[in-house]
Amino acid sequence: MARLRLPVLLAAALLGLGAAPSSAAATTATASYVVNLxxxxxxxxxFxxxxxxxxxxxxxxxxxSGVAQLVASGIAKVDSSGAITDDGLRSNSxxxxxxxGGDEFNIRVQYQKAAVTAFVIDPPIANNIDRIPIERKQLSGVNDFLASFIRKGRLDRSLCDYRAKIFTGVERFDLNFSFAKDDVATSKRTGYQGPVVLCNIKYKPIAGHYTTSEITNSLAQDDRILIWFAPLGDSGYAIPYRVLLTTSMGDLSMVLTSLN
Structure with a gap:
């Protein structure tokens, strides 16, 4: 299950939809991605x-899809819901x-005003001696990893001026964004062609991780975690167009293939 969860968590953490100013009108969008490891x-x-x-x-x-020892086959479902605030999206659930392989793993987290009020992990994760304990003070001012990527702003360098404080139910970590460059997506094989903004991301583990985890240590040292944001039509929203990061199992790449 760990081999299935990790790529899914990484993919979901970095593929959450990102936003610019919201309007009173309802907005509905679907986006499909292919994930390569x-x-x-x-x-x-x-999404x-x-x-x-x-x-x-x-x-x-x-x-x-299971590929040798890289990842186990299976399915994943993630749901996030909450309020739209002046600062973006704030998760409530x-x-x-x-x-x-017949096994299930479920995480449920409840938030209120950016603070965790309850969370359940089923089956529970072993608290080995090398796991950094999660402290109550670390669970305020946080969001879930899908809602953390919904932001207000324009498709410019300000989109990358951002720190996401994330609690997944298992781990507490920060993602520190910084501007890399303005770019243009040109591939006809993807779901979008046009201007994009490229951000660098620095992963900082806080708690809930294992100090002996090769993936955690590799991500913390990685200076090549990249995300390209593209506009969602004229809706005032932006979504990730491409994501690229290095893991101990190879490059993890996610690319937008369709958008409605």
Whole structure:
């Protein structure tokens, strides 16, 4: 299950929809991505986003294909819902379910005003001596990893002036964004062609991770975590066009293939 969860968590954490100013009019969008790990296609992911002007819902459905020892096959479903605020989206509820080989793993987190009020992990994760304990003070001012990528702003360098404080139910970490450059997406094989903004991301583990985790340590040292944002038509929203990061299992790449 760990081999299934990790790529799904990484993909979902970096593929959450990003936003510019919201309007009172309802917005509904779907976006599909292909996920490639170490040169092998491991998943197809589909997002659905609904914004009614005061509340939002986000959902992810992914089919994960087993590739040797890189990742276990299975499915993943993620749901996030909450309020639309002046600062972006603020999660009230987050649910992740993975299913592989007859086994299920479920995370449920409840938030109130950016503070975690309850979370359940089923089955529980072992608190080995090398796991950094999560402290109550670390669970305020946080968001879930889908809602964390919904932001207000224009498609310019200000989109990258951002720190996401994320709690997944298992781990607490920060993603520090910084501007890299303005760019243009030109590939006809993707779901968008036009201007994009490239941001660098620095991953900082806080708690809940294992100090002996090769993936965690690799991500913390990686200076090549990149995300390209593209506009969602004329809706005032922006979404990730492409994501690229290095893992111990090879490059993890996610690319937009369709957009409605």
């Amino acid at each position: 170490g040169g092998n296609i491991i998943a197809n992911a589909k 659905r986003f609904i914004d009614d002007g005061s509340a939002y819902s986000l959902s992810l459905d992914a089919n994960v 987050f649910d992740l379910l993975t299913r592989s």
